[in-house]
Amino acid sequence: MLKRLLAKDKWVLFIIMLPGMLHFLVFKYIPLTGNMIAFQDYNLFKGVWSSPWVGFQHFQTMFTYEEFFQILRNTIAFSFMSILFGFPAPLVLALLLNEVRKMWIKRPIQTLLYLPHFLSWVIVGGIFINLLARDGIINTMLGWFGVSPIDFITEPEYFRGIVVSISIWKEVGWGTIIYLAALAGINPHLYEAAVVDGAGRWKQIWHITLPTLWPVIIVLFLLRIGSVLESNVEQILIFLNPLVRDVGEVVDTYVYRVGLQRSQFSFTTAIGMFQSIVGLCLIAAVNTLSKKTTGESIY
Structure with missing residues (x-):
């Protein structure tokens, strides 16, 4: 599909589609990585990558x-x-x-x-x-x-x-x-x-x-x-x-x-x-x- 889009007669369609793809990538898919804090004891100062993991503890708390x-x-x-x-x-x-x-x-x-x-x-x-x-x-x-x-x-x-x-x-x-x-x-x-x-x-x-x-x-x-x-x-x-x-x-x-x-x-x-x-x-x-x-x- 990419090869077809990059063909000489398709590059205009690719350029038109590119802003929409970037929008979904930057504002929809990349922010999904932030959901990992649901499995952490998130600390604002330690950040997403350094906060300790607690598994499904928050889900258990929610249902109890x-x-x-x-x-x-x-x-x-x-x-x-x-x-x-x-x-x-x-x-x-x-x-x-x-x-x-x-x-x-x-x-x-x-x-x-x-x-x-x-x-x-x-x-x-x-x-x-x-x-x-x-x-x-x-x-x-x-x-x-x-x-x-x-x-x-x-x-x-x-x-x-x-x-x-x-x-x-x-x-x-x-x-x-x-x-x-x-x-x-x-x-x-x-x-x-x-x-x-x-x-x-x-x-x-x-x-x-x-x-x-x-x-x-x-x-x-x-x-x-x-x-x-x-x-x-x-x-x-x-x-x-x-x-x-x-x-x-x-x-x-x-x-x-x-x-x-x-x-x-x-x-x-x-x-x-x-x-x-x-x-x-x-x-x-x-x-x-x-x-x-x-x-x-x-x-």
Whole structure:
């Protein structure tokens, strides 16, 4: 392959590919060597190569640490809610936007739905913390119906739902881009033939649109399921407080709190490796299942 790329008529392609290869080599593969500190008692002053080896001691500590399993349950709960409610949301929104025929209405709606994606979580957090405060707009409106003020952000029973809902609101518009692009590629003659056969809009969506989008849905679901043990650490940190830590602490915030604030780098690296291994196994399992049942897969 290298000889072909270095041929006179291929050298341009090699030059185009070289920056991407260097990016993955420098920023993806070389940093993987740092994972060895998960098997060391890492000392910041001794460095990676001089710190003593402890084998699987940190992994044993992780699986015998009671707090870790509570954090793991919280992470899975957040991921399950995000997949259950957040994954279908861009698809449903894209289908609804696709039904809007007047472009002077459709384009402003798309723009308004995309805008929250470009806001930082600090801004979004500040907005919703004020909205959900005891003296905020939400409680003021509830007061009109005789409901006592609720401090939503400090109530454990509301915390997960609030965080997941805000995440969906922020990213749902941006997530529709892929689906809208896929919808634009559907052959319009299929819909014309369906109309001739007497199919209404719902039947067209069920028998033409969704089957055509199925490969895209499978790929996006596989990418999503691989990060089931990962959370948006910035989002959780904005809303997390001591009163909801029992239900709000996730693996990523725990790694931040213990790894950076307590300097337990080796232990938190072991947790990170555990996350990556679980994600890889889930992707491989779901991909195999998808290939056997639907014929669609990413490899």
